[in-house]
Amino acid sequence: MEMDTDDTCKAKGEEEKAKPIVVILMGAPGSGKSTFCEHVIRSSARSWVRVCQDTINNGKAGTKVQCLTNAISALKEGKSVFIDRCNLEKEQRVDFVKLGSPQVEVHAVVLDLPAKLCISRSVKRTGHEGNLQGGKAAAVVNRMLQKKELPKLSEGFSRIMFCQNESDVQAALDTYSGFGLLDTLPHGSFGQKKPDTKVQLGIMKFLKKVEAPSNAGSSASSIQGSPASQIIEEKNSCFGGKETASLLSHNAREEVKDCQDPGVSSSTRKGSSSDGPILAFPSISTADFQFDHEKASDIIVEKVEESMDKLGNAKLVLVDLTRGSKILSLVRAKAAQKNINPKKFFTFVGDITKLYSEGGLRCTVIANAANWRLKPGGGGVNAAIFNAAGPDLEVATKEQAKSLVPGSAVVVPLPSTSPLSSKEGVTHVIHVLGPNMNPHRPNCLGGDYVKGCQILQKAYTSLFEGFLSIVSTQAKLSQESNEKIKLEPSQSPGHSKDGPRNHSPTGDQKNKRDGIHEHEISKKCKGSQNEVGTSINSSRAGKVNAENAKLDVSTSKAWGSWAQALYHIAMHPERHKDNLLLEILDDVVVLNDLYPKAQKHLLVLTRCDGLDCLGDVRKEHLQLLKTMHAVGLKWAEKFLDEDASLVFRLGYHSVPSMRQLHLHVISQDFNSKLLKNKKHWNSFTTAFFRDSVDVIEEISNQGKATLNDDDRLLSMELRCHRCKSAHPNIPRLKSHISNCRAPFPTSLLQNDRLVLAPSNTNNP
DNA sequence: GTTCTAGAAC
DNA sequence: GTTCTAGAAC
Structure with a gap:
């Protein structure tokens, strides 16, 4: 056993009072577990014991039982323990979780770094204790990652930190290095982008590309247990849930340093139709009014929870200017514990008056922690909002109210002349007055938290009700404007x-x-x-x-001239006698894709004018979709007659490049010189590709199709569509897929998503 | 040095 | 959608 302890700097007495903890590290070989332990042990005020299965047996690999025994004895001595082994599967870590007790918390630190990075580190390393070197490393890492089961609090962890890039790792290092003997850390799960899906993430570089799709992998092509939720960001400075970085404009990322936002996809930035209005609000009363942060965070989370059901597609975001703000971390932890939907409520670090321009987060409504006179000035959020909004806000506010009583709120529509409107897209400001605990400010409650809590609760209720009233009014207005459009x-x-x-x-x-x-x-x-x-x-x-x-x-969307080719063919197929055309029917045209990405790659093109893409499809097109599917299937079956080894998939791109709705019928060999880049690959193998069968079901049940339209899906890590192994570039991927005979993922085998020759159904 | 990617132009 | 190419990655 390695006894990487640092006994020099702590007294025995301290250790006796302190509660030891167990930190179970999780990560593939090359993810940096040992390095992590070494760094923490070097700078921590605690005594740590690193239990490393690779070296526990006098420098050689040992058994799990040895690890457990050593961990138990270290805990008895009051020392905290790192369990340094891969621990990627639930079963592998269950016995270590049992080391926990009322006196001993068990934490998880998940080094969920990109497969590519782990592989390259494993390959490069020489003399690693686990002796995992050389070319076999890639295979081992891939195999392990495919079995990965991310930890959940329900396994018995009191705290989990997910690290999906280097800056996450640094944040975790800081957390545990500075975790003193008598300190406690908030419970909960931190930093995971998407708890329930295994979305593969891009190999993009920070500042060039964005990262994890928040919600896009939820369709059939994301597989539970696949090694997919890996981030390749190397420098993301955003700790605690990096999703929001995807929203940030390049120059803003430096400034927005902390965020937890598993809910805001890039669609919030782009403003796609699936977005809802967002209310950004500061923590009320905890700054100048000196309200207790613990109590305030309880109330925020409680009130947010209450309003969840009424939000519809609207969202709430708690904003604070400073990274590492206590109120944000408290709220985050409590919201996570209560399982509040992170898509509907999240926290954000940034200036509430520059959320869009600097943070890329579009909030149409912002709340102001106002003073009772509703006057500009003072400090903090109130001054910032009045400054940013200019005199228009003061005038508009006066029209609505002269003053506020604690616990109340007033909704002020913001004139479009206000810079806050024109630059940030804010339509309303809601002034809220919370309880005051600061003796130097009016109406101090003198420490009466019974009353204080009541007032703060009322304040948030008023705020959220005000927001909901804006949301419902706007929804009605848009209905009316829609009616009008139809008439004119x-x-x-x-x-x-x-x-x-x-x-x-x-x-x-x-x-x-x-x-x-x-x-x-x-x-x-x-x-x-x-x-x-x-x-x-x-x-x-x-x-x-x-x-x-x-x-x-x-x-x-706007279609470039180059994107019109299919539209022209659909409108006038007879004018296109070229040899691509296979069949012209009343409703559809079938043609070979001009740039086939597989041995067989056809398009079934609708002839319906105005139906440009999957997003346009509604219930009235259901029959057309079924026709397209049937025609596509007929052609797939024809090809299967000729070559039973082929496997077909029929589906649509969530966001096509070419105008005019077209169904791809594509063989799954992807054996084509014309498949050249990541976008090509990912457009057919990630959730971006919507299976025709699923689309038909969705149109039939919900009247519209789910679009997994996050750009980041197209820049995700390259993974084999069969075995899900990761590959560093297109040539290597292609070389792999030409040989991979792994069965297709279960999700594709279900619901007839794959079309196989009858003789081939058992062993595709 | 060569290979590969990603962004701009079309 | 593709092509072209600078420059990153190797």
């Missing part, structure tokens, strides 16, 4: 959908949002504004529906 379709051609939205009766508010939207369009599209305007098909401009006429951007 002639006004829309030639404009982006901002045109129709200007007909809405909401006046100022609408214009303001349109400003943001245009900003986004100009960022997203490389073409000129003119191009944007003209390339949106006029038949689509009137199609803005109730959903996409909401606060956020519609699904409508």
Whole structure:
């Protein structure tokens, strides 16, 4: 056993009072477990014992029982213990979790780093204690990661830290290095991006690309237990849940240093139709009003929990300016313990007046921790918001109320002339007055927390009710504007959908949002504004529906000239006599993909004008979808007659590059010189690809299809679609898939997602 | 040095 | 969607 202890700096007495802990490390070979232990042990004020199975037997590998025995004796001596072994499967760690007791907490530190990184470290390392060197490392790491089961609090951990990139690891190192003998750490699960799915994540570099899709892997192609939830970010400075970094503009990431946001996907930035309005609110009363943070965090979490059911697609975000703010970490821990949906409520570090411009987080409503006179000035959030909003906010506030009593809130629509509106997209400010515990401020409660808590509860209730009233009003207005659009379709051609939205009766508010939207369009599209305007098909401009006429951007998109080819074929197949065309029917055209990404790759193209992509599909298209599927299936079966070894998959890209709804019928060999890049691969092998059978089911049941439209799906780590092993680049991946005969993942074998020759059904 | 990727242009 | 190519990665 390694006794990496540092006895020099602590007195015996201290150790006796202190509670030892067990930290179970989890991670593949090369994930840095031993290094982690060494770093902590070097700088910690505690006595640690590192129990390493690789070396426990006089420097050689030992048994699990030896590890347990040594851990128990270390704990008896009051020492804290690192369990340094892979521990990737639940069963492998269960006995170590049992080391916990009322006196001994068991923590998990998960070094869930990219497979690529672990592999390269394992390969490179020489003289590693576990003797896992050389070329076999890749195979071993891949195999282990495929069995990975991420830990859950329910296994018996009081605290779990997920580290998915180097900065997470640094944060965990800081946490445990500074974890003194008498300190306690908040309980809960920290830093995991998506607890329930195993989304593969991109190999992008920090500042160049964003990271984990928050929700995109939930479809059939994500496999429980697959080694997928791996982040390749190397420098992300965001600790405790890095998702929000995906929202940040490049220059903002440096400033937003802490966030926990498993819920906000890049769609919040892009403003896709699935977004809901977001209320950003500061912690009320805990700053200048000196309200106790523990009590305040209880109330925030309790009130958030109460409002969860009423939120619909709206979201709440607690904002604080400083990284490592006590109130944020308390709220995070308590929200995690209560299993509050992290998609609907999360925390964010940043300036509440610059959430969009600097943080990339679009919050249409922000709350202000106001003073009772509703006046600018003072300090903190109140001063910041009044400053950022300019005199417009003061004027608009006066129209609504002259003063506030503690525990109440007032909703103020923000004029579009306010910079906070034009730059940040804020439509409303809600002033909230919380209880005051500061004797130097008016209405001090003098330490009466019974009353204080009541008032703070009331304050949050008023705030959330105010927000919900805005949400429901806006939803109604967008319905009305939608009705109006339907009545006046002639006004829309030639404009982006901002045109129709200007007909809405909401006046100022609408214009303001349109400003943001245009900003986004100009960022997203490389073409000129003119191009944007003209390339949106006029038949689509009137199609803005109730959903996409909401606060956020519609699904409508601009198509470049190069993206029109399929549309032209669909409209006039007879003019395209080229040899790609296979079949022309009343509703569909079948053609070979011009750039096939597999031995067989066909497109079944709808001839319906105005149906550009999966996002446009509604219940009235159900029969068409079934026809497309049936035609695709017919062709797949024809090819299977010729070559029984083929396997087909039928489906749609969540966001196609080419206009005009088309079904891909693609053989799963992916044997094509034209499959050249990560986007090609991931567009057919991640949740970005929506199986036709699932789409039909969704349209039938819900009236629309789920779009896994997060760009990050397309830049995820390259993994074999059969065995899910990770590969560093396209050539290596292709070389692997040409030989891989692993069975397809179960999810693909279900529900006829794969189409096989009858003779091939048992062993694809 | 070569291989490979990612972003811009089309 | 592809092509081109700078520059990162090896």
